[in-house]
Amino acid sequence: MREATGEGAAGHADALRLLVGERHVLVGPDLPGRYTQDLWGSDRTGVAGIVVRPGSAEETAMVLRYCHAHGQPVVVQGGMTGLVSGGVPAADEVVLSTERLTALGKVDTVAGTVTAGAGVTLADLQAHVSAHGLMVPIDLASKESATIGGCVATNAGGVNVVGYGMTRQHVRSLQVVLSDGTLLDLSTDLVKDNAGYDLKQLFIGSEGTLGVVTAATIALRPAPRSRTGAFCAVADVQGALRLLNTLRDRMPGSLTSFEVIWADAYAVLDGTGVRLPLPQGHPLYILAECETSRPDDDEVFVSCLEELSDTLVDTAVSTSPADLSAFWRARERIPSEVLRMQPLFGFDVSVPAGSLTACLEGMRTQLRAQWPEVRLLVFGHLGDDNVHIAVATGEKTRERKPDVEHIVYQAVSSYGGSISAEHGIGFEKREYLGYTRSPGEVELMRTLKTALDPGGILNRGRVLPWTADQGEGETR
Numbered sequence: 001m002r003e004a005t006g007e008g009a010a011g012h013a014d015a016l017r018l019l020v021g022e023r024h025v026l027v028g029p030d031l032p033g034r035y036t037q038d039l040w041g042s043d044r045t046g047v048a049g050i051v052v053r054p055g056s057a058e059e060t061a062m063v064l065r066y067c068h069a070h071g072q073p074v075v076v077q078g079g080m081t082g083l084v085s086g087g088v089p090a091a092d093e094v095v096l097s098t099e100r101l102t103a104l105g106k107v108d109t110v111a112g113t114v115t116a117g118a119g120v121t122l123a124d125l126q127a128h129v130s131a132h133g134l135m136v137p138i139d140l141a142s143k144e145s146a147t148i149g150g151c152v153a154t155n156a157g158g159v160n161v162v163g164y165g166m167t168r169q170h171v172r173s174l175q176v177v178l179s180d181g182t183l184l185d186l187s188t189d190l191v192k193d194n195a196g197y198d199l200k201q202l203f204i205g206s207e208g209t210l211g212v213v214t215a216a217t218i219a220l221r222p223a224p225r226s227r228t229g230a231f232c233a234v235a236d237v238q239g240a241l242r243l244l245n246t247l248r249d250r251m252p253g254s255l256t257s258f259e260v261i262w263a264d265a266y267a268v269l270d271g272t273g274v275r276l277p278l279p280q281g282h283p284l285y286i287l288a289e290c291e292t293s294r295p296d297d298d299e300v301f302v303s304c305l306e307e308l309s310d311t312l313v314d315t316a317v318s319t320s321p322a323d324l325s326a327f328w329r330a331r332e333r334i335p336s337e338v339l340r341m342q343p344l345f346g347f348d349v350s351v352p353a354g355s356l357t358a359c360l361e362g363m364r365t366q367l368r369a370q371w372p373e374v375r376l377l378v379f380g381h382l383g384d385d386n387v388h389i390a391v392a393t394g395e396k397t398r399e400r401k402p403d404v405e406h407i408v409y410q411a412v413s414s415y416g417g418s419i420s421a422e423h424g425i426g427f428e429k430r431e432y433l434g435y436t437r438s439p440g441e442v443e444l445m446r447t448l449k450t451a452l453d454p455g456g457i458l459n460r461g462r463v464l465p466w467t468a469d470q471g472e473g474e475t476r
Contacts, residue, residue: 026051046089055100057214065181076208078150081142084426115217118149134220137164155205157422162383163256174200175215179453208459224291233282233314258383259287265377268337347389351417363411386421425463
């Protein structure tokens with residue numbers, strides 16, 4: 001096999017230029033950092049020897065056909081907004097960037113769908129459909145960079161999962177290229193179509209290990225008339241769940257977001273200049289948002305809050321879109337401020353809401369036994385069981401990262417949770433997959449990988465170890 005660096009690079013580069021054009025094959029070693037590391041940073045920094053940027057599904061197929069024939073490993077990149085190093089290249093991999101797959105189809109207002117290339121950003125897609133009175137149900141803090149292909153490949157979640165569900169729920173059809181260059185249109189214009197296996201589901205959430213998504217048709221929703229929300233403080237998770245259940249019961253189908261922030265995470269906003277919706281000092285904060293498409297929705301929302309006056313320690317209700325935007329600015333500023341606390345160990349997990357308090361307490365106890373000054377900063381989407389946990393041990397080194405990971409993932413597993421809620425497995429969580437998936441499930445994943453990518457060229461070593469003789473070509 002020819003390598004993607006050194007002498008072999010020139011041969012691959014010349015051949016790939018013939019397929020996609022001179023300008024769209026970039027050769028290292030001084031390629032931009034966006035091709036070598038996750039946008040939010042990670043422990044893994046890669047080496048981008050060759051970056052190829054196909055401009056169509058057909059060019060993508062030709063690139064993969066060539067790489068398959070030469071046994072050349074490929075890593076697929078979207079917006080690089082992941083947290084598990086899934087797109088970080090190893091030294092022997094060709095980077096296949098989807099950044100030029102930006103075709104946007106006409107919005108079908110009758111079917112309520114739109115087709116977007118894999119490289120279209122979520123923000124651009126949202127803007128594209130908004131003029132038609134429609135909305136994309138998926139929303140992420142990283143929407144300016146996150147791409148549709150990446151959302152599909154990771155089954156992205158985000159802040160609207162409570163109301164609308166994960167990306168999987170909104171994909172009507174896919175265009176996919178397999179590792180050998182086979183181009184498949186896994187599409188239908190029908191809402192109901194049970195003719196055999198729903199093959200597109202294999203690729204949603206597979207993190208580019210089974211095929212390369214080049215386009216997706218997304219089901220849209222009518223844009224709400226308006227939204228309302230509140231920023232509340234409660235004493236504990238039980239209080240938060242009482243509010244969650246009340247809103248779901250009294251306003252069925254209206255609740256779109258239910259974000260919860262623990263006190264230590266809320267405290268990082270001090271000194272940032274961000275307007276605090278409520279004062280510091282409460283144990284738990286909630287940002288709840290509802291669609292208000294019916295005339296009396298605003299009144300019902302306020303009534304729900306009044307009913308819970310014995311549970312809500314403090315409350316700020318939005319009286320305008322500007323208020324609601326200010327609430328979200330506070331919530332969305334937290335991740336970037338938390339990341340300043342280096343060294344830091346970040347986790348994206350799911351835990352059944354009713355078990356969350358016990359899980360966090362057990363986790364904290366075990367961590368304190370080794371790091372007495374440890375801090376846990378917790379925030380997330382409690383309505384869908386997903387929380388983000390940032391662990392600062394107080395040490396100045398990351399050498400004991402595996403010890404921290406074992407404690408966190410073991411605690412999550414013991415309460416029936418998942419080690420990955422919405423960012424996938426990639427490289428970072430691969431060794432812990434067994435904490436969430438049974439041996440039988442992992443073996444079935446291997447079977448699927450072998451069937452669809454027998455040469456193991458696609459996103460090698462992500463999700464599952466690469467055990468062939470040539471090894472993984474990892475970088476640390």
